[in-house]
Amino acid sequence: MPSPIGHSLSGILLYQIFNKNVRYDTRRLFLYIFFSNLPDIDLALGFFVNNPNLYHQSIVHSLGAAVFVGLIASILITKRKELFLNSFLLFSGIYYSHVVLDYLASASDTSYPYGVALLWPLSNEHYVFPFMIFLDIWRGKSNETFFLGLFNYHNLQAIMIELVLFLTLIIIEDFD
Numbered sequence: 805m806p807s808p809i810g811h812s813l814s815g816i817l818l819y820q821i822f823n824k825n826v827r828y829d830t831r832r833l834f835l836y837i838f839f840s841n842l843p844d845i846d847l848a849l850g851f852f853v854n855n856p857n858l859y860h861q862s863i864v865h866s867l868g869a870a871v872f873v874g875l876i877a878s879i880l881i882t883k884r885k886e887l888f889l890n891s892f893l894l895f896s897g898i899y900y901s902h903v904v905l906d907y908l909a910s911a912s913d914t915s916y917p918y919g920v921a922l923l924w925p926l927s928n929e930h931y932v933f934p935f936m937i938f939l940d941i942w943r944g945k946s947n948e949t950f951f952l953g954l955f956n957y958h959n960l961q962a963i964m965i966e967l968v969l970f971l972t973l974i975i976i977e978d979f980d
């Protein structure tokens with residue numbers, strides 16, 4: 805998985821792409837960043853059983869979850885009926901972009917499960933991307949070690965790669 809920094813930057817990039825020629829809207833940008841990070845909520849579930857990685861990149865990181873979350877979010881957030889389909893596609897799409905990004909980082913997965921359940925429920929398979937683009941973020945295996953395990957040189961490198969790639973794309977997109 806890329807870091808929350810990488811996921812947030814991808815949210816900002818998507819905001820830029822889909823909000824051209826409209827007035828800047830902080831609430832809207834926040835929604836993009838929120839849904840870009842949301843799938844990693846499955847790490848929090850693992851804290852209840854002292855194994856934060858246990859449920860990570862399982863069905864919460866999948867096509868089925870993206871459709872489900874998009875549906876719930878559209879019902880809760882969309883006020884005008886005629887915009888429902890738009891919102892559904894948008895929220896599902898942003899959520900799923902996180903899953904795809906994790907897939908792009910899966911070549912460097914160091915803990916089980918390897919890869920991402922990209923297509924669940926259509927397929928139970930965990931897919932691993934064949935090339936290294938982003939680096940997996942290392943973290944501790946128990947509640948006590950999880951946060952301390954984030955501070956290492958490998959993760960710093962991972963974040964630098966995310967910053968370089970996303971900031972480049974954001975700047976290019978901005979000039980477009």
Ligand SMILES: [Zn+2]
Pocket residue numbers: 805843844865902906
């Ligand atoms: Zn993730």
